[in-house]
Amino acid sequence: MAAISLRRTSLALVSASALLIGAMTLAPTMATADVSQDRAQVLGIDDPDKIPGSYIVGLHSELSTTSVDQLALQYEATVSAQWSVIDGFAAQMSHAQAERLAAHPDVEFVEQDARVHIPVGVKPTPPGWNLDRIDQRYLPLDGIYDPLNNGAGVDIYILDTGIFAGHNDFGGRVGAGYDAVGGGTDDCQGHGTFIAGIAGGTHYGVAAEANLIPVRVLNCHGSGSVAGIIDGIDWIVNDASSTVIANASIGGMLNTSLNNAVDAAFAAGVFFVTGAGSSNANACNFSPASAQGAYVAAATNINDTVPPQSNWGPCVDIYAPGVNITGPGIGGPNDTITMSGGSFAAPHVAGAGAIVLHDNPGFSAADIASWLSQNCTSGVIVNPNGPDCLLYVGQD
Template identity: 45%
Template sequence: MSRILGIIAACALAFASLTQVSLPAAQAAPVNARSAAQSAGLLDVIVTLKPTADAQATANALVTNKGGQVTHVYQHVLNGFAATLTDTLLTVLRGDARIQAIELDRTMRINDTQTPTPSWGLDRVDQRNLPLNNAYTYASTASGVDVYVVDTGILTTHPDFGGRAVHGTDTIDGDSNATDCNGHGTHVSGTIGGNSYGLAKQARLIGVRVLDCNGSGSNSAVIGGLDWVVANHQAGKSAVANMSLGGGASTALDDAVRRVIADGVTMAVAAGNENSDACSKSPARVPEALTAAASDINDARASFSNRGTCVDLFAPGVNITSAWLDNGTNTISGTSMASPHVAAAAALYLSTHPGASPATVNSAIVAATTKGKITGTARTCVLLIICSAATPANHLLYTGS
């Protein structure tokens, strides 16, 4: 046994030495550890500037005028920009006093899994106990509430949206046409506000396309979408944003999400599908957001769902049917499907409590949850050493009266 423990300890130490890369002590801004793939050739980075620096002017001076490419300039959620650089130019940026931090741009992906069975999520969230009664009862439709769907876009012409889905922006193609060519964003939108499949059946759905036809994108594109949300959110208007996407930890993305929330937009985010600690993922780890884990039809934590102290609540996320491309439907699973249930609940709350702050909305939704129903939330260990994170928030979304 002691030999086994020694091997485990040695492996853990080796893993730590690989993941905690120490960089030279800086005279300037820190740079997150880069991946092996990014070490060769050009680097995609997100640059956060100090408050007194002008983002556009600094981007031009440090990048454009020196042969680099600026891909996004942020004016609202971050004071900074995203760029593609050489190693040499990155070194120059690190020495500039105007720069606060630099991190590598990471890949973000949708969080779903395909399955063939029918949906049940609407049925579960309006009742405290099983068995399901094959009905969804609601007192509000969230009319007048805007919901920004930060995703792969929306098929706005899908009949389930009844003309309430509109284009916002597209940071993948750089235009205002947020048409979905993947299906994920349309599915998420249907769960939020579809006439048939949605909880908030009269919410206005605004497509913010930040992921491509393969369901993949970059942190810089996601931040660009959030920047657009803040620029276009009408002050004082009840609004929600949903982010059914995720990736590795990113301080820049976390800060951007916080800025959207500070602007008065309630944020629902997916916990992630790695069966790991949500506190290691962005934007799932942002405490000001509502982080949703996925449960199944038997009130068990979904086997894929992330967990831990950063999870605020559970919502249906296994075998959820909603709108899809070609005016059809699809049944898929993931924390991506749980998060829009929560976003819709926030929209429902705002329709009866207009002007409520995101913190107030969050507290009300968590307070209303059904407690202690979800199984599979306890901490588990292998050899009493390698342990999974417990999820103390054993709270299941509830929208009933």
């Protein structure tokens, strides 16, 4: 995918290992540090969305639950989650305790947990151009959407605000899913339902027969924590038995812990799609877009032009429709809304990933990424500040 060497360079500044894998193992008697004196830098303390008192601890190697509890107790920290997707855990503690814990020889880093959120933007417009665009190489639009297949049987995990399963556009294809927030997987905000509809809705979706699995990591206000998203990713990795698709149209500032989780999920067979963002900035400065294992989509409009607010740079892998997109809402079983932003390019790519996987069930996540990048349309995007690559799932 795009700019792997650049991502590795940037990640190396904040992490000695992209997947938190190291040679150090915990001795039978846990190594101890002078907790009253030894301190080390805590990552992420300048993030404007940091969550006071909440931290993510990266370990050099996996520890048992008992060992993690003992380590936390030594520094008066309270463990809130421990994961298998990365060697680490989430905990509550003071900043001083976090600095001391960061100096422990079994700890690779301690990073401030942070809020993540969904971009916002709604613009009314007639529906339909977006699907029409990705099954043909060139303009003008022909008024037809005829993809290679409909992604039947492929699982698309939606890390978002949940999914309103009662919408008629889903046709009973919404799975039970997972709730990392509390309150169930139903959508009380709307963003997740819209994303699911673009990825796999019967009428509005790229892959109209794919299975849609809600992974609720954002609350009714569209916000959540890095730890909560890692919790959702961890669940996906453990739930999936083969290659699957995941869409995370969410983001925040550069975060080592989140990037490591995405990289681990990709290695485990999760084709992980995210949006480049809409800050008119380098996408490599944000997470999860800066993760090596993320396949990053930036938005185009009906004229194949990149909107000025779109993020850009070598971390972008592909362009897809993201302006004036219509999909399902949560106001009722037939409700629709229209939205614009980098968030909405991503589910087009997630749906495309399901189409590719349907025809190639033995593909890895890397194979799906390669297929999409090799089969995209070149030479049509107006002034791209990224790859010359527009999503394509048509029948040549």
